[in-house]
Amino acid sequence: MAEGQMSRVVLRDGGVSVALLSRGAAMQDWRVPLNGRPEPVILGYADPAAYARNRWFMGAIVGRVANRIGGASYPRNGGRQHLQANDGPHLLHGGAGGLWAVDWEVERLDSRSARFTHRSPDGTMGFPGAVTFSVTVTLRGHAVTWDMQARAEAETPISLAQHNYYALSGGGIAGQSLRIHAGRVLDRDPAGIMTGTIREVDGGPLDYRAGHSLDPHAAPADDFLLFDPARDPALPVAELSAANGLRLRMWSDQPGAQLYTGQGMGPAEGGLPGRPLGPGAGLCLEPSGYPNGPNRPGFPSILCGPDRPYRQRLTVEIAPT
Numbered sequence: 001m002a003e004g005q006m007s008r009v010v011l012r013d014g015g016v017s018v019a020l021l022s023r024g025a026a027m028q029d030w031r032v033p034l035n036g037r038p039e040p041v042i043l044g045y046a047d048p049a050a051y052a053r054n055r056w057f058m059g060a061i062v063g064r065v066a067n068r069i070g071g072a073s074y075p076r077n078g079g080r081q082h083l084q085a086n087d088g089p090h091l092l093h094g095g096a097g098g099l100w101a102v103d104w105e106v107e108r109l110d111s112r113s114a115r116f117t118h119r120s121p122d123g124t125m126g127f128p129g130a131v132t133f134s135v136t137v138t139l140r141g142h143a144v145t146w147d148m149q150a151r152a153e154a155e156t157p158i159s160l161a162q163h164n165y166y167a168l169s170g171g172g173i174a175g176q177s178l179r180i181h182a183g184r185v186l187d188r189d190p191a192g193i194m195t196g197t198i199r200e201v202d203g204g205p206l207d208y209r210a211g212h213s214l215d216p217h218a219a220p221a222d223d224f225l226l227f228d229p230a231r232d233p234a235l236p237v238a239e240l241s242a243a244n245g246l247r248l249r250m251w252s253d254q255p256g257a258q259l260y261t262g263q264g265m266g267p268a269e270g271g272l273p274g275r276p277l278g279p280g281a282g283l284c285l286e287p288s289g290y291p292n293g294p295n296r297p298g299f300p301s302i303l304c305g306p307d308r309p310y311r312q313r314l315t316v317e318i319a320p321t
Contacts (some may be wrong), residue, residue: 023059067291074294095125129154165282216280
């Protein structure tokens with residue numbers, strides 16, 4: 001692929017289709033048959049060219065490290081490894097030149113799967129070591145699976161996330177029912193930086209274990225919930241249901257996910273038909289490793305290296321009930 005050229009591939013299985021872009025390995029569109037017509041189920045820009053300035057990370061693979069690294073630095077070899085801040089003094093989703101902002105190589109494997117690859121040079125956004133990333137996206141029936149892998153040539157933190165904004169209906173996420181098998185949440189400061197403290201969610205606004213309705217305006221969320229470590233891996237970690245009969249189910253091998261109710265998305269033109277962009281229009285559930293992990297010794301390590309390759313597997317199913 002020539003430098004600066006964006007590619008688009010469409011995967012199909014029956015009446016379900018997903019459109020993928022080389023920029024950020026992003027999912028631009030996902031259509032599910034409902035009442036005889038293809039219904040969009042994520043937010044996206046109708047024009048692929050808009051992903052060249054994807055300010056809300058819509059549909060992209062974010063990293064090298066998803067979420068925030070406080071102070072855009074972390075301890076390394078007795079000193080500090082300084083990164084290129086892009087969120088005030090902090091680093092968000094890998095920085096301005098993170099994986100979400102680059103063009104990946106794309107290989108269509110068959111009508112239902114495609115592989116994205118990207119080599120991130122040593123020093124990208126300040127991160128040490130060259131890393132080769134691979135993301136294989138597969139559509140099977142109503143389910144999409146992302147198989148994310150990385151091999152680093154030197155020790156470096158890696159923690160990817162898939163950043164869809166799920167929009168099962170056109171009226172925004174208010175009133176949709178969310179259930180997450182997560183009894184704890186990472187404490188964060190006002191800038192969204194994880195402090196290292198872990199709190200119980202018992203009975204609070206982030207306790208979604210029994211399922212309850214979303215209200216992104218009265219009860220916005222931008223928090224990292226820890227999945228129940230004793231959960232059955234065969235069961236979904238999260239479920240989202242809308243009044244139109246669509247249901248999302250998610251399976252993940254990660255320790256938790258960032259829940260974001262989209263309150264920071266400003267109104268914008270150019271969204272997919274029937275899915276206007278704006279506050280509370282979509283819901284993000286972003287499984288990953290512990291955010292700000294390199295700065296919190298009590299968190300599980302996200303360091304990878306030549307003898308510690310990275311892998312994450314995420315499956316999302318959206319289907320009529």
